[in-house]
Amino acid sequence: MGKGWRVMLVKLAVCLWLLLVGGQAQGQSWPESIAVEQDGQTTWVSMEALREQADVSFRFHDPYLGRQVDIRGHELDSWARDTFGDGVEALTLTAMDGFTVEFDELPGTNWVLVTHHDGKAIGLRDKGPLRLVERDYGERDIENLRLFNDWIWMIERIEGAP
Amino acid sequence: MIRRLWESRSGWLWLSLASFSTLVLLVIFEMRLVAPEVDRYFSQHDNVTGHQLATRSRVFVHDTLEELLKDEPSHEAASMSLEIAYGFLDIEIYRDRYACTENSLAVLESWQSRLMSTPSPQVGQVTKALLPVLECLTDIEIGQRVQRSVTVNEFVDEARNHQTLLLIGTLIVYLLGLVFWWFHEKQRRATERASRETLEWMAKALQDPLTGVGNRNALHQQIAKQPDEMVGLLLVDIDHFKPYNDCFGHPEGDRLLRKLVGLIELSMEGEARLYRMGGDEFAVLVSCRSRAILRKRCADLVDAVHRQAIEHPASPIGAIVTLSVGGVWFRPADMEFEDAYAAADAALYRIKQAGRDGWEVADPPYEMATAPVTGPSNVDL
Numbered sequence: 001m002g003k004g005w006r007v008m009l010v011k012l013a014v015c016l017w018l019l020l021v022g023g024q025a026q027g028q029s030w031p032e033s034i035a036v037e038q039d040g041q042t043t044w045v046s047m048e049a050l051r052e053q054a055d056v057s058f059r060f061h062d063p064y065l066g067r068q069v070d071i072r073g074h075e076l077d078s079w080a081r082d083t084f085g086d087g088v089e090a091l092t093l094t095a096m097d098g099f100t101v102e103f104d105e106l107p108g109t110n111w112v113l114v115t116h117h118d119g120k121a122i123g124l125r126d127k128g129p130l131r132l133v134e135r136d137y138g139e140r141d142i143e144n145l146r147l148f149n150d151w152i153w154m155i156e157r158i159e160g161a162p
Numbered sequence: 163m164i165r166r167l168w169e170s171r172s173g174w175l176w177l178s179l180a181s182f183s184t185l186v187l188l189v190i191f192e193m194r195l196v197a198p199e200v201d202r203y204f205s206q207h208d209n210v211t212g213h214q215l216a217t218r219s220r221v222f223v224h225d226t227l228e229e230l231l232k233d234e235p236s237h238e239a240a241s242m243s244l245e246i247a248y249g250f251l252d253i254e255i256y257r258d259r260y261a262c263t264e265n266s267l268a269v270l271e272s273w274q275s276r277l278m279s280t281p282s283p284q285v286g287q288v289t290k291a292l293l294p295v296l297e298c299l300t301d302i303e304i305g306q307r308v309q310r311s312v313t314v315n316e317f318v319d320e321a322r323n324h325q326t327l328l329l330i331g332t333l334i335v336y337l338l339g340l341v342f343w344w345f346h347e348k349q350r351r352a353t354e355r356a357s358r359e360t361l362e363w364m365a366k367a368l369q370d371p372l373t374g375v376g377n378r379n380a381l382h383q384q385i386a387k388q389p390d391e392m393v394g395l396l397l398v399d400i401d402h403f404k405p406y407n408d409c410f411g412h413p414e415g416d417r418l419l420r421k422l423v424g425l426i427e428l429s430m431e432g433e434a435r436l437y438r439m440g441g442d443e444f445a446v447l448v449s450c451r452s453r454a455i456l457r458k459r460c461a462d463l464v465d466a467v468h469r470q471a472i473e474h475p476a477s478p479i480g481a482i483v484t485l486s487v488g489g490v491w492f493r494p495a496d497m498e499f500e501d502a503y504a505a506a507d508a509a510l511y512r513i514k515q516a517g518r519d520g521w522e523v524a525d526p527p528y529e530m531a532t533a534p535v536t537g538p539s540n541v542d543l
Contacts, residue, residue: 064253144313
């Protein structure tokens, strides 16, 4: 085996190692379930289930990513009705860093819980694993991200109340 | 269009109301749309989203280091913190504006993976590797603060301009509303004036200009207004008025006419309406509930003129002014005015034939005893 082959094999090994490590990292998406609270009781819904049941898709310009993204997820409104029942009105979504978004009434079809970007499940680094966005954000200035502060990600708890 | 508006009675009023409604809409627009937008922009200082994404990323980088500095560090927790830090730093605006972002993201990605691999890296290595990331985050924070200051200044300028425009717009709309209202008010007054003038002309058309009492037309109108009321109609003639005029002149004759009008009104105690039928002939219309009352009115009137003893040297029947009065008591609904007038005139004629200076009320044309009493009470005999 010549020197050139050995160098090539070493490079290949390094690439494989990086791919393995990188692949592992890309697949990480803590938390793997979110807490669903109602009437003081907490249940857990796995992210896997949420990803599988995601039934809403659309394409829009993501101001955080600065590009067009194919979104897949759940309409928050219908997800809340399915999860908490028709009596639910108020919702509180809490992220891992403690930020909460509150809805005094169900938000209609515009707010979407996102599980996938461009067909791939999103992890923490992709602003996942569960993210809240608005399907239509009107004429808001996409250069001013403060106008999108309610678009929280890494959601870990959703509370429903009448 | 202006002319059409001017001619339209309510056009200016509607324009004025539209202006004031616009004013209200402007205020609502300001309160409901603009003010919340300002609040949304400036009211996020105290919560976590009031922080920059770079600051939030820094928090998780610090969390990573703190975790690694523990006696028994959880590399999984440290890796997760780096993952979250990556998510907060991976913002397109940061990539565009700050060159260090791409490198920092690469570092975060690399070390996040290495933390999960074995053997685990040393804290010193991680700290050293993450320092450039922290410096980059500092640069981003400073840059974003500067950017935010610029944005806030622009926002404030824009808000100031918006307020100025709104103020000017509000003032213009308000002034327009006032102008339209003024036009409306002017038009309303003009209409009122025209109506008043019309009424005045109508009144003048029914008035005798010399004495100020009504004329023949006014008498007809008054009769038509009270068809069911029992009334007395007196025709009053000044005896030998032409010799009076010849003796004292027409100006004095006119004064006598005016004086007699006052005397007749006084005698009727203000309850009668007077009409000048022409020359020296007057008609008196008085509400009364019986023929006897009317007769007393006639007697009182003739006596009142006697008592005044107005000098009339040219009169062939005495030295003072006297009256001849013919009357009739009737209800307009039951008797045509022409017939009543003719009856009163016939009575007057008989008085004149009898030598003047007297009165007569014509016999009732129908059975007055059964006639209902509908008019106001006069002197009760």
